[in-house]
Amino acid sequence: MLFSPSPLIATLSWIVALALGAKLVATIILLSVGKGMRDRPGWGAMLWWLTKITPVIAVPCAILIAWLQGLTGPLWLFVALMLFVLVAVPLKIRGRRTRIARQARHAPS
Secondary structure, three states: OOOOOOHHHHHHHHHHHHHHHHHHHHHHHHHHOOHHHHHOOOHHHHHHHHHHHHHHHHHHHHHHHHHHHOOHHHHHHHHHHHHHHHHHHHHHHHHHHHHHHHHHHHOOO
């Protein structure tokens, strides 16, 4: 994946770089606060969702870049990564919803 003279590949490369950069920053911020902050409405929840949405944006762009450049090795790697994302992200979302529901049941009234 190079920032190439092709406008389409350059744009896709920037999307990948910005999305993964946003994920990195959001992850670092979330790791510096407690889990309770991630589950409350507000900036913690927005950052948590950002860490889940960015791979769904970045990986298909990386797949398209590899396909356009004819790079079969990275293409298969990104396809495998996309399959992982398609399994892992819904599982993490389901886990978060379960955790929030459990906290709501055990919260003092």
